[in-house]
Amino acid sequence: MTKLIIILLSAVFINNYILSRFLGICPFLGVSKKLDSATGMSFAVIFVMLIATAVTWPIQMYLLNPFNLGYLQTIVFILVIATLVQLVEIILKRYIPSLHKSLGVYLPLITTNCAILGVTILNIDEGYTFAEAMVNSLGSGLGFFLAMVMFSGVRSKLEGADIPKAFEGLPITLVAASITSLSFMGFGGVIENLFA
Amino acid sequence: MNEILTAVIPIVIIGLVCAAVLVIASKLMAVKEDEKFPAVRGCLPGANCGACGFAGCDGYAKALCEDSSTPANLCVPGGESTAKQLSEALGVEFAEVEAQVAFVHCGGDCSKTQDKVEYEGFSSCAAANLLFGGKGACTYGCLGMGDCAAACPQNAIYIKNGIAVVDEEDCIGCGICTRTCPNHLISLVPQKRKVTMTCRNKDKGAVTRKTCSNGCIGCKKCEKSCPRDAIHVYENVAEIDYSKCIGCKLCAKNCPVGCIEM
The missing domain is CATH 3.30.70.20 (Alpha-Beta Plaits)
Structure with missing residues (x-):
């Protein structure tokens, strides 16, 4: 149990996908302008990370590993995740239209996002069990959510700030992102020692 | 050769399975889109002005398709021809559109009223209005800085002799200016x-x-x-x-x- 909590917390804070692994930067810079689109995107990411892990972990363990096909991991995972997200979208549209409306725009955007593929591959590389892999995916999604929401706040402040001409737009956003990411470095070493 | 086959065959099988699942799912769980929607949307001008009271032309088209009590004559920019096309597409009776235009309810031009102060601030009605209700002697009247003219999508408003005037030939009656004027001086009135x-x-x-x-x-x-x-x-x-x-x-x-x- 302790191990699961450590995995969850370190996925959120220490190994934050955006701020320390630098995966999923595209939606981070693209959709973080407004709080509501940032939360919509984040929930879609959490959702897809969970179902992607739930499907790719068994595929790796019971299909690729027994036949020594580990080198096909990337292509198989991309194929499966893309299909899965499409399938989920069709199901949502049919049975839960309200959820489809709020997640709908963001689902196709993140089908082949590197953060999603990153989570599934890292779960295998770390040698997690199925439960640990699911918890890690949840933590990674929550970490993505945290970074998106925090950064949308930072960006709304930037909108009104008097920024030198050369830094306007993307440059100042990247500077702000790196400072936010530096602040997350402060969590390093905290989680392991919590339960020591 | 054998090694290549062991790689290719699983990938092909996975790809085929994925494709089959998606095809079956999209057939089984297809959501029926209203077949009227594209036709109705095609009738609308696509200006997305919001004069009909819905969020853009898509919103109005959706309301028309889903709720038969929505009047088909709400599109002001499209006018009579659009209303006719809409009622044909929907199969309802045609109701005449009353053409509306914006009107600035102030006649206090330079010859009728005077300025009480000289204003040298930011050139915007909203800003001028914050400073003791503008430079003019009348705090209810047109501020003459042209916020409405800037907001007008058709450039149908101009400032003449110190007050805003609507060119009724060009006005499409979208009502954007009525929401822009800080003194709420503009309203939509019947063209006739x-x-x-x-x-x-x-x-x-x-x-x-x-x-x-x-x-x-x-x-x-x-x-x-x-x-x-x-x-x-x-x-x-x-x-x-x-x-x-x-x-x-x-x-x-x-x-x-x-x-x-x-």
């Missing part, structure tokens, strides 16, 4: 109207008199002259009810200051 109020000053007659020679003094002469009870003085300023007005122009003829335009 015969008389229009050109003042919104709510001060008492004596005060209005001093600030603007075009100001409504609230004397109620128009109210008494109207045969159809269509004009009334509320808060020291007359207002015309176009649903009752028959266009006899008696109110305008009887107005002592001439603030009702014919």
Whole structure:
């Protein structure tokens, strides 16, 4: 149990996908302008990370590993995740239209996002069990959510700030992102020692 | 050769399975889109002005398809031809569109009123209005900085002699300017109207008199002259009810200051 909590917390804070692994930067810079689109995107990411892990972990363990096909991991995972997200979208549209409306725009955007593929591959590389892999995916999604929401706040402040001409737009956003990411470095070493 | 096959075959199988699953799912769980929607949406002009009261043309088209009680004559920019096409596409009876245009209810141009201060700030009605209600002597009147002209998608508003004027030929009646004016001076009026109020000053007659020679003094002469009870003085300023007005122009003829335009 302790191990699961450590995995969850370190996925959120220490190994934050955006701020320390630098995966999923595209939606981070693209959709973080407004709080509501940032939360919509984040929930879609959490959702897809969970179902992607739930499907790719068994595929790796019971299909690729027994036949020594580990080198096909990337292509198989991309194929499966893309299909899965499409399938989920069709199901949502049919049975839960309200959820489809709020997640709908963001689902196709993140089908082949590197953060999603990153989570599934890292779960295998770390040698997690199925439960640990699911918890890690949840933590990674929550970490993505945290970074998106925090950064949308930072960006709304930037909108009104008097920024030198050369830094306007993307440059100042990247500077702000790196400072936010530096602040997350402060969590390093905290989680392991919590339960020591 | 064998190694290549062991790699290719699983990938092909996975790909085929994925494709089959998606095909079956999309057939089984297809959501029926309203087949009327593309036709209805095609009739609308696509200006997304919001004059119909829905969020853009897509929103109006959706409301038309889903709720049969939605009137088909709400599109102001499209006018009669759009309403006709819509009622054909929906199979409902055609109802005439009453063309509406924006009107700036202020006639206090440079010859009728004076400035009380010189304003040298940011050139915007909203900003000028924050500073003691603008530079003009009348705080109800047109500020003349052209916020409405800037907001107009058709460039149908221009500033003439210190007040905003709507070019009724170009106006599409979208109502964006009515929401822009900080003094709420602009409203949509029927294009075929015969008389229009050109003042919104709510001060008492004596005060209005001093600030603007075009100001409504609230004397109620128009109210008494109207045969159809269509004009009334509320808060020291007359207002015309176009649903009752028959266009006899008696109110305008009887107005002592001439603030009702014919």
